[in-house]
Amino acid sequence: MTKYAEILADLERKIQEGHYVSGQKLPSIRHAAKQYACSISTITRAYSELEKRHAAYSIAQSGYYVVDKPGSRSPVTESAKIDFASISPDPSVFPYLDFQHCLNQALDTYKSDLFTCGEAEGLDTLRHTLVSHLAGDQVFSKAERIFVTPGANRALEILAKMPFPNGKSVILVEQPSYDLYLRFLEAEGVPVCGIARTAAGLDLGELEAKFRQGGIKFFYTMPRYHSPLGTSYRADERKAIARLASQYDVYVVEDDYMADLGEDPGTDPVYAYNRTSHVVYLKSFSKIIFPGLRLGAAVIPEKLLETFRTFKRYADTSQLSQAALEVYIKSGMYERHRHKIRASYTARISALTEAVRRHNEAGLLQIPDIRSGVYVPFKLPLTVNLERLTERLAAKEILVVSGKRFYLKEYREREKFLRISIARAQPGQIEQGVREIIEEVRREVGSPY
Template sequence: MTTKYQTIIQDIITGIEEHRFKRGQKLPSIRKLSEQYQCSKDTVQKAMLELKYQNRIYAVEKSGYYILEDQDFQDTTLSLNPEDFLQLPYDDFRTCVHESLVGREKYLFNYYHQQEGLEELIDSLYQLLMDYHVYCKKDQLVITAGSQQALYILTQMQLSSGKQEILIEEPTYYRMKTLLDEQKLPYQTIERTLNGIDLTQLETIFKSGKIKYFYTIPRLHNPLGTTYTRTIQEAIVQLADQYDVYVIEDDYLADFDAAKTLPLHYLDTHDRVIYIKSFTPTLFPALRLGGIVLPHYLRSRFLQHKSLIDYDTNLIMQKALSLYIDNGMFARNTRHLYQLKQAHEQEMRERLSRYHLTYPHHLTQDILTVQLPKEKISARLKHGLVNTQLITGQSYDYLQLSYNQTFPTDLQQMIEELEKIS
């Protein structure tokens, strides 16, 4: 005999599969469903929790339950091209923004600020970070206006006397380098190649006693796309502890790491790693929100600096992002974007297998990176290939080709030019 609990669940699932329920549609209230099925409110609530667990619906505080994925979405997602997919996170997030405003007039306009961030988003981020193997306490988290604000504040903080310099990889995220150059802050560089960094050189630099921070992108590095080996990761953490250096771990592409590499933060047992997570790569550039995990004894100092440059990180966006994470939209859309990138990588890998590329190279998601000695860069490689990008390093230069509709032709042209200089 089918129970009322099972009937409610099956009716809603059937409604989704038969296209009677649409994505974002609000379900009847608990009271109305209990009247419709002639059962207790507790039975309906139990059914709703089961449907939420199955990622069929999501809850909006003080509003009700909504359909997460309809059948139309499930039927068409796998055939979406990148341009189509970009609209989906926007539509979902717009729904979350709308729900963030419903019935919260007094809350939003009489809210006394918290520099550390909205409590709901702190809770959401705390749960999300565990998926990346970043384990921390909630009182270590701070919400920032994107990773750039977090990096700026860290560059302003003086942690120990006599240590003024920041160490960065070369090449590295261009905005970090610009941040240091524009402020005329002293820094050193350590060469990063497709094989990683020289650990002996890293120890020598740490041992000098000048470095307060080492800024690094351990996995899916920007711009090379590479990920440190476990040996290098463990050495960085060990040397940071040995020579009293903090490590800023920028983990902006954690969602797309197919190897599920452990972050430096996981390996750190002495509070040397400061972890930064941005939401821009998985949502859209206009969403300037990020999170940072700090050692307890640095958090208050970080918040003091933050209070000087903003009164509150956008409350409405914080509430919307919390809802976006909690109702499963973030995980779902990230999953589909990941699948899309994996498909691109597979196509690029198949195309590349048709050629004999003798230079060291790395292929990840949407980018092919070729490592070239300095003297090998010809004028044609530097200026003649329309869709390639040249990245300058210390011992090597890097030629990058991104995935697009013309990738097969672009790849052939690049290979032909590389064969000329071999």
């Protein structure tokens, strides 16, 4: 990173974290140049860029000031509520100013073209940009096989309803799994069955048996940073899934919605190991940028292309949002933001697991070794009443989610756990929250009712 880029990033961070608050005057150009040990022209360029990004404004013969944004305020004491339930990114890390700049740039570049309905496949220039972007995650595809979707959900719904060339009808899902998709499948009456997945992984022998005998249309899986378990498959497990899909003509729908949040080396997707085009790869940008963006990408195998296109039928995402995302990726802002949010979440995960280590002397909780992502499951003793536990914690303003909701209604081999999300858990509150959870579990274990 160049000196200019380092200074710009540091100034933006200080503004975002409240070191420089709304309306405050920034250090003079001469003082800042001395502070950063650089030339006056470098500081002038950085301040000008802050002004372009609507983070600062200048007053002649006075200097540069932080933009006073609606609702902005100086840092305050954290809320008493400890949120281990929310899965949306922390608003404090949303890239407001960067993305506003990208929206403006997109309007300047494409003008009136952005106000048409667009094509069902998505903005052509964004799809070509995604070719190189996805290649960085070992997902190699032509632009013609990439569809832009409103997050991963729209693609998941289409895939559930459309016929597949293998002529099979049953969807196999991990248990537990993404709760909203499970409820969709049940509500639509789609044939579905489950296979157990724990923190230790899944039984590949059972998976092969289901692939061989179960009439499986596709296997829906989250190999990396699973929701709600937070765990990832080992490389050998991903290779085995890819091999079995080819061997038994079963497709794999790989939901890689949190790929950008990981720091683990050697975590290539299942897609990278399959050589027979039996993997549909899905990615969402909502978890790394902000939920309201509602943009994702689906990489569709050649044999499914025409059917998927027929079922998608129309454009269902904003042209303007797509163009802004294209600018955001090509400018390098996406990569910079990815490193920033990844570091923030990794620090929170580390704080959470360290707090469990300190306060879980009696071993009431079991947690897997998770170092990246958003989720950590707290596996509980069988005697704990989940409903009562969550109610007691809510009374203390500690929000958690019961693991019950992540199973099919008819699935009986369930583990008892809390899904803990660190997405909005403030660093200063994590230890207190963990300590209170363990105390309430201790009360539950000792409760006669």
